[in-house]
Every structure is written in structure tokens, then in C-alpha cells.
Amino acid sequence: MFHFILADLVRNRIGVVVLIILVALATALGVTVTLQERALRLGSARAAAPFDLVIGAPGSETQLVLSSVFLQPAPLPLVSPEVLAGLRADPRVEAAVPVGFGDFVESNPIIGTTADAVAMFGGLTEGTAFDHLGDAVAGAEVKRAVGSTFRPFHGNAGDVGEVHAEVQYRIVGRLARTGTPWDRAILVPIQAVWDTHAAHHHDADEAAAHQHGHEDDFAAQPVDNAVLDGDANPGVPAIVIKPKSISDAYNLRQQYRGDTTLAVFPGEVLTRLYGTLGDARRVLSLVATGAQALVAAAILMVIATHVLQRRRQIGALRAFGAPRAVVLSIVWLETFALLAVGLLTGFAIGYGATHALSQRLGEASGVAMPVELNVSDAWMLTAFLIAAALVTFLPALIAYRQTPAQALRS
Amino acid sequence: MLSLAVHKLEIRYPGLPAPALDIPALFIEPGTHIALTGPSGAGKTTFINIAVGMERVRSGKVEWDGENLAAMSEGRRDRWRARNAGLVMQDFHLFPGLSALGNVLLPQRLSRFRLPGDMRSRALDMLARVGIDRADQPVETMSRGQMQRVAVARALVGRPGVIIADEPTASLDAGSGEAVASLLLDLARETKATLIVATHDARLTGRLDRILQLENGWVRG
Numbered sequence: 001m002f003h004f005i006l007a008d009l010v011r012n013r014i015g016v017v018v019l020i021i022l023v024a025l026a027t028a029l030g031v032t033v034t035l036q037e038r039a040l041r042l043g044s045a046r047a048a049a050p051f052d053l054v055i056g057a058p059g060s061e062t063q064l065v066l067s068s069v070f071l072q073p074a075p076l077p078l079v080s081p082e083v084l085a086g087l088r089a090d091p092r093v094e095a096a097v098p099v100g101f102g103d104f105v106e107s108n109p110i111i112g113t114t115a116d117a118v119a120m121f122g123g124l125t126e127g128t129a130f131d132h133l134g135d136a137v138a139g140a141e142v143k144r145a146v147g148s149t150f151r152p153f154h155g156n157a158g159d160v161g162e163v164h165a166e167v168q169y170r171i172v173g174r175l176a177r178t179g180t181p182w183d184r185a186i187l188v189p190i191q192a193v194w195d196t197h198a199a200h201h202h203d204a205d206e207a208a209a210h211q212h213g214h215e216d217d218f219a220a221q222p223v224d225n226a227v228l229d230g231d232a233n234p235g236v237p238a239i240v241i242k243p244k245s246i247s248d249a250y251n252l253r254q255q256y257r258g259d260t261t262l263a264v265f266p267g268e269v270l271t272r273l274y275g276t277l278g279d280a281r282r283v284l285s286l287v288a289t290g291a292q293a294l295v296a297a298a299i300l301m302v303i304a305t306h307v308l309q310r311r312r313q314i315g316a317l318r319a320f321g322a323p324r325a326v327v328l329s330i331v332w333l334e335t336f337a338l339l340a341v342g343l344l345t346g347f348a349i350g351y352g353a354t355h356a357l358s359q360r361l362g363e364a365s366g367v368a369m370p371v372e373l374n375v376s377d378a379w380m381l382t383a384f385l386i387a388a389a390l391v392t393f394l395p396a397l398i399a400y401r402q403t404p405a406q407a408l409r410s
Numbered sequence: 411m412l413s414l415a416v417h418k419l420e421i422r423y424p425g426l427p428a429p430a431l432d433i434p435a436l437f438i439e440p441g442t443h444i445a446l447t448g449p450s451g452a453g454k455t456t457f458i459n460i461a462v463g464m465e466r467v468r469s470g471k472v473e474w475d476g477e478n479l480a481a482m483s484e485g486r487r488d489r490w491r492a493r494n495a496g497l498v499m500q501d502f503h504l505f506p507g508l509s510a511l512g513n514v515l516l517p518q519r520l521s522r523f524r525l526p527g528d529m530r531s532r533a534l535d536m537l538a539r540v541g542i543d544r545a546d547q548p549v550e551t552m553s554r555g556q557m558q559r560v561a562v563a564r565a566l567v568g569r570p571g572v573i574i575a576d577e578p579t580a581s582l583d584a585g586s587g588e589a590v591a592s593l594l595l596d597l598a599r600e601t602k603a604t605l606i607v608a609t610h611d612a613r614l615t616g617r618l619d620r621i622l623q624l625e626n627g628w629v630r631g
Contacts, residue, residue, distance in 0.1 A: 001520060007507035316503035319464055320564070321492025322520035324485060330520075403466065403484070405459040408499075 001326060005334045015306075019299060020342040026295035027346020027384070028353060030288040034380075035354040035371055037281045041274055043362070043369035044070075047180040048266040050121060053241040053249050055079065055087070055256050055263045064262060065269045068099050068238040070367070071109045071181045076237035083261055084239055085229045092248035095120050098228070098236040100193045103152040108142050110152050110169075111185045112193030112236075114225060118175065120242055121182060127173030133192040134219025136169040139185045140177035141366065147171065150186075152196065167196050168219060181366035189223045194234055300391060303335050307395040314399045315407020324400055332396035339388040347381060411602045412474045412494060412571035414438040414461065419470035421456055421627075430456050431627045433470075438606070440475075443598060445615040446608040448624035454608040457624065458576050461606065462495045463487030474572065492521040496565030496603070498594070500577035502557045504549040504564075510537055511545040514564045529567070536563040540593055555586025562590060566597050572604040573597075579611050587611065 009016050048069050056064040057077035066072040087096035097120055100112030111117075115129040118137060127146045130137055138144055149170045169188055177183055195218065227233050243249040249265070256263035307314075310331075317327050351371065358369035414437070421431040431453045438444055446454050459465040460472055460479075464487075467480035474494065479487055491497075504513050514533040518525055537545050540559040549560060558578060565573055575594060579587030591614045598605040607614065615621055623630045 003512065003519065004505065004508070004516060007505065007512070011507035313503075313505070316499075316505075317516075317520065318488060319462075319491075319497055319499075319503070320517035320520075321488065321495075321568075322517065323488050323492070326520050403464060405464040408464075408503075 001330060001333075005330055005337070008334060009338075012306075015302075016338060019302065019338055020345060022295055023299060023339055023342025024345035024349055026292045027343050028349035030285070030292055031347055031350025031377075032353050032357070033281070033284045033288045034377075035350060035373075036357055037277075037284070039354060039358045039369040039371050040361075041277075042372065043179075043358070043367045044270055045267065046370070047367045048270055050178060050180060051240050051266045052243055053252055053263060054238055054266055055083065055241060055252075055261055056238040058259065058262050061262060061264045061269050062273065064238060064264060065266045067101070068240060069180065069266050070365070071101065071111070071185055073101060073109070078235035078237055079239065079261060081228075081231040081233045081235050083256075084236060085231065087239060087241060088229055090252070092244055092252060093241055094244050095242040097240045097242075098190045099238040099240055100190050100236050103154055103193065103196070105150045105152055105186065107184070108139075108144075109185045110136075110193070111182070111187050112190035113187050114190060114228065115223070117187055117240075118173070120240070121178050121180075122176040124173045125176050127171075129173055130187070130189050131172075131223060132219060133189055133195065133221045133223060134167075134169055135172045135189070135223075137173040137175055137187040138171050139175050139183040139187070139366075141183040142171075142174075142186055144171055144186075146174055167192070170219070179368035183368075184366040190236065191223060191227060191233075192218075197234075296391070299339070300394070303338075303392065303395050304398070307331055307335075307398055311399070311402065311407045315402065315404045318404035319408060328396050328400045331399045332392055335392040335395055336389055339392060340385060343381070343384050343388060347377075411440040412604050413440040414572070414604070415471070415473040417471040417473070419460065419467065419472060421453075421460065421465075421467070429627050431460065433457075433627075433629055436622075436629060438604060440604055441602050442620055443595065443605040443618040444607070445618040445621045446606060446624060447610065447615060447621060452624040453627045454624055455576060456627075458574055458606070458608055462497065462572075462574055463491050489521075492517065492568075494571045496568065496570035496573045498558070498561050498565045498573070498575040498578045500580050502554075502561045504557055504560060506550040507548070509546045509548055510542050510552070510560045510563075513549055513560055514567050517564065518568060533563070533567050536567045539563070539597070541589075553586075555582055555589065558582060558586070558590045559593065562593050562597070566601065566603075569601060570603060572606065575605070575607045575609075577609055578607065579609065579614060588613070591617070 048065070051069050054064055054068045056068070057079045059077055063074055063076065067074050067076055084096065084098055087093050095116045097113050097117040101109055103110040118124060118129045124137070125140070138146070144150065147170070149168050151168050171186070175187070241252060243252055253263040253265065314327055314331065318324065351373070354371045358371050362369045416433050416436040419431060419433045420429050422429045446457060448454055456465070460467055463479045463482065466484070470480060472479040477490065479490065482490065505516060508516065511533055514537060515525065515529065518529055534545055537560070540563045542556060542559055542563065549557060552560070573594065578594060579591055582590060591611070594605065594607065595617055607618065609615060
């Protein structure tokens with residue numbers, strides 16, 4: 001029986017291959033939509049995981065999360081210095097890390113923060129944390145060696161910005177991989193950022209005159225965190241908090257939700273965003289399902305036509321003594337095998353495509369996108385296979401119902 | 411070697427006033443070689459379909475050694491045919507993509523779970539007997555005469571009690587037709603099978619024991 005099926009498939013190999021490709025591509029489309037959406041969701045959720053609580057100035061919660069977690073540049077209003085000072089002294093806070101942005105070097109955002117951020121993100125793999133204003137710690141994916149130096153640009157990544165010619169940083173350490181966009185960031189002392197931007201507002205002539213001397217003593221100055229605990233600083237756009245406990249987290253959020261500050265759980269904000277994204281996914285899924293249904297209908301047509309064309313052959317099989325059940329199995333197995341191979345190939349292609357896509361998206365955004373198969377995918381595949389088994393039963397029944405004499409006459 | 415007894419057989423098709431086949435009584439001795447002749451549309455193919463159980467019989471009896479096909483279910487008729495009948499048809503019905511040996515063994519493979527141990531060697535012997543040297547040759551590369559010989563080997567490898575051939579020489583040239591006709595007669599004699607051949611071929615009918623002439627569904631003579 002398998003002999004016969006194989007011979008038949010080999011004889012019609014071109015049509016068989018085309019059908020398998022059609023089924024595979026239609027399946028791959030659906031699989032990619034599902035897996036990619038999941039990768040995006042998981043990836044961004046995991047990217048937000050190290051950020052328990054973020055405090056900023058009143059404004060958009062979403063923008064605060066996008067800027068502090070995903071490092072999307074935006075002109076955020078600043079939180080007044082007392083807030084940071086208060087949080088740093090708060091017994092409910094394990095670490096309060098300021099996040100100051102606005103500068104770039106090539107595509108890497110430069111983040112002004114404190115050395116506490118290093119511990120908060122899982123430590124260093126190389127070198128040391130920063131001790132001087134001119135020290136910098138590179139994220140895991142920054143393509144700059146420890147020991148190399150760079151000058152920051154003011155402005156957006158990729159734009160032609162204004163170089164802060166008077167400042168030069170030296171990379172002294174590298175962060176462990178976090179799977180967040182912070183892997184692409186370069187961390188520098190927040191005091192250095194303040195300093196740079198203060199100098200920025202000086203008269204240009206004056207800055208040029210002071211430039212050389214400024215550079216020397218700037219880079220060598222030790223980091224003085226005392227300035228963070230007073231109100232003699234310009235303030236920061238966002239503060240990432242690691243609370244001591246969950247109840248502390250809720251207390252802090254409660255306390256800092258007010259007229260002068262905004263406190264958010266990034267996870268909560270993202271969940272709300274997914275709600276919106278979910279609709280987009282539903283539309284995509286519908287489009288994919290529609291495409292699949294069309295392909296399925298076309299394939300059924302092809303198979304039914306093929307079986308009808310083979311009526312004589314099938315009748316001959318019966319005439320020469322093949323039992324009806326065997327003939328039914330042959331037609332069914334042959335068509336089902338075709339669909340099953342297409343489905344499995346489609347799952348593999350979809351999985352591979354999502355991997356490639358996630359890789360590229362991950363490189364572009366810095367958010368690691370995990371492509372994961374789970375139990376629901378196994379169920380989906382099983383459901384598809386069962387559907388294929390049932391659907392291919394129809395052409396098999398055509399073959400079953402006719403007498404051999406009828407089949408031979410046609 | 412089977413005998414055939416037909417009793418009060420009447421086959422009608424919807425929309426046709428006259429029956430396609432109307433045989434009140436017919437007996438064929440076991441082992442005889444019968445020619446079935448008559449003009450096109452006289453009912454030869456219908457008779458053959460009925461005789462091997464490929465079509466349902468609603469009235470009358472068609473008994474092979476006492477086994478009444480008319481009373482059998484479709485599945486039982488299939489099983490009876492697989493066990494007892496060897497079929498040779500005008501357009502061969504070989505399966506492209508399979509070798510000569512694959513074609514000869516196909517009905518055996520499909521009608522039972524496992525091939526009997528000696529079936530393969532029997533098939534090879536039978537192919538040699540009908541003059542096919544290369545058992546592994548794909549059938550679609552063969553000449554028509556060779557194809558019909560493979561079909562004859564396929565019909566006979568299961569040692570059927572009755573061989574039924576429907577115009578076995580009609581689509582062959584004279585030489586090949588002659589060879590196939592001789593093979594059928596010789597093999598039927600060797601295996602002592604009852605042979606029924608529907609044919610227009612006068613050279614073939616002349617070599618058979620008895621001629622049944624069909625006309626408008628009736629048997630004459």
C-alpha cells in the first residue's frame with residue numbers, strides 16, 4: 001500500500017511539491033503572526049522586569065516608561081532635586097537610580113545615572129564601575145572596548161548632532177547582559193551629564209576658551225554623590241526605584257502619585273499597551289486566517305479534482321481485488337500525508353522566520369525577543385492535523401462510494 | 411476451475427426500456443474456454459462486470475461453484491474477486507510509477523496484510539513465463555504488447571479459478587495480439603482455470619471451446 005502511495009506521489013512530484021509549498025507558506029504566515037506577537041510581548045515584558053517602579057514628573061505614563069525602560073528619546077519634564085534626595089534617604093527604597101538622557105554616541109544612548117545602577121542591572125562582566133566624571137560603563141551590546149574613549153553628541157541617535165567637544169569619556173567597565181534596551185546604552189555619572197549640559201548653556205566663546213582646561217579637570221574629578229542628596233542640581237527626568245518589598249512598592253507609588261510627581265509600575269503600563277496591541281494582533285490573525293482559508297479551499301479543489309481524475313485508476317484497484325477500505329486508506333493517506341508534510345514544514349518555516357525577524361528586531365531595538373513554543377502551539381498543530389485528517393476524508397469518500405464498474409466506465 | 415450458473419439474471423438501467431442483460435439460464439462447465447461475442451452495446455462488458463461482481467445484481471442469481479454473487483455485499487464480492495478472479499482488460503490498467511513486478515504484486519499486496527512467502531518468486535516466474543525479462547522495468551516504458559503481458563501475469567499470479575478478459579487483444583497489433591491470445595489460452599489450460607474472453611477477434615474466438623453470442627442483452631446459440 002505504501003509502495004503504491006509512494007509511487008503515485010513520485011509520479012506527480014511537481015504538483016505534490018507545489019501543494020506542499022502552498023500549504024507550508026499559508027501555515028508559516030499564521031505561525032509567524034502568532035509567534036512574533038508573543039515574542040514582542042514577552043520581550044518587552046522581560047525588558048521591563050528589572051524596572052519595578054519608575055518615578056517622573058507629571059505627564060504621560062506611557063512616555064515615562066518608553067523613555068526610561070526602552071530609552072526612547074523624548075523631552076521629559078524634570079523632577080525637582082528634592083524628590084531624588086528624598087527617595088535616596090527613604091528606608092523603603094533599596095536603590096533609587098536617576099536616569100538622565102539626551103546624549104548619544106553613534107546609535108548608543110548615553111544615560112546619566114549613579115553607580116547603583118550597575119548593581120541594579122546585575123553587575124559587571126568586565127572592568128569597574130565609574131569613580132570619576134569621565135568614566136563610563138558600556139552595556140553588553142555596545143561595540144566599544146573597555147579602555148576606549150568617545151565624545152558624546154547632543155541630540156537624537158543617527159541625527160547630525162552637536163558634539164560636546166569639551167567632554168571625553170573613557171569606558172572603564174561593561175555591564176552584564178540584561179536583555180533590555182539598556183544593553184545598548186552607555187552609563188555615565190549623572191553629575192557629568194549635568195555638567196556637560198550646564199557648560200552647553202555657557203556662552204560659546206567662553207566655552208571654547210575654557211575648553212582645554214575644562215576637559216582635563218572634568219574627567220579626573222571624582223564622582224561626588226553628595227550633590228544628589230541636596231537640591232543644588234537641575235533634577236532628572238526619571239528615577240528607577242528598587243523597593244525593599246512589594247508593599248513598599250505600592251506605598252511608594254501611592255505616595256509619589258501627586259501634583260508634582262508621577263509613579264508607575266512599567267509592567268502595568270505595558271499591560272495596558274498590549275491591550276491596544278491585542279486588537280492589532282486580532283486583525284493580523286484574521287488576515288492570516290483568511291489567507292489560510294483561501295489556500296485550504298484551493299487545495300481541497302485540487303485534491304478533489306485529482307481524485308476525480310483518478311476514478312478509473314481507483315476503480316481498477318478495486319477491480320483487481322483491493323478491498324474498499326484499502327482504497328479509502330490509500331486516497332486518504334496520500335492526501336493527508338501531503339497536507340501534514342505541508343503543515344509541519346510551515347510550522348518550521350514560521351518558527352525560523354520568527355527567529356530571523358526577532359533577531360533583527362532585537363538588534364534594532366535592543367529588546368531581546370524570545371521566540372518560544374508552548375503547549376498552545378502543540379494544540380494548534382494537533383488541531384490543524386485533525387482538521388486536515390477530516391477534510392481529506394471527503395475525497396477518500398468519493399473513491400469509496402463508487403462501484404468499480406462505475407469507476408471504470410467513467 | 412470454477413463453474414458458472416446464471417439464473418433469471420436481468421439488468422436494467424434507468425431510462426432504458428429494454429434490459430441491458432436478460433439471461434434466463436446459463437451454465438458454464440468448469441475449465442471451459444468461452445468466447446463472448448456480439449456487437450458493441452450488446453452487453454459484453456455488463457456481463458463481465460456482473461460475472462466478477464463489480465456490479466450489483468438486483469434480480470436473479472450468479473453462482474460460481476454455488477457461491478451466489480447476487481446475494482453478497484460489496485465487500486464480500488471484492489474479497490471473492492480478489493480470491494477467485496483474474497482480470498485482463500483492453501487498456502491494461504497498469505499503474506505507472508511501479509515496475510512490472512510491482513504491478514503484478516500490487517493486487518496481492520493490497521488484498522492481504524502480508525504477501526505469502528512464495529508470492530514474489532511466483533510473480534517472477536509468471537513474468538518470465540509471459541516473456542518479460544526485466545521484472546524491474548517501469549511499466550510506462552514498455553510497449554503495448556509487453557504491457558498486456560504484464561497484465562496477464564498479474565491476472566494469473568494469484569492462481570484464479572476463473573480468468574476473465576475483456577477485449578485483451580483489441581488495442582494490440584496483430585503480432586502482439588496473437589502472442590497475448592496464445593498466452594491466455596495456454597495459461598488457462600495449464601492452471602485449469604475457466605476462461606471467459608469478450609472479443610471481436612475471429613482468430614481468437616476460433617481457438618476457444620464455446621462461443622456465447624450476445625445480442626441486445628440476450629444470449630444466442
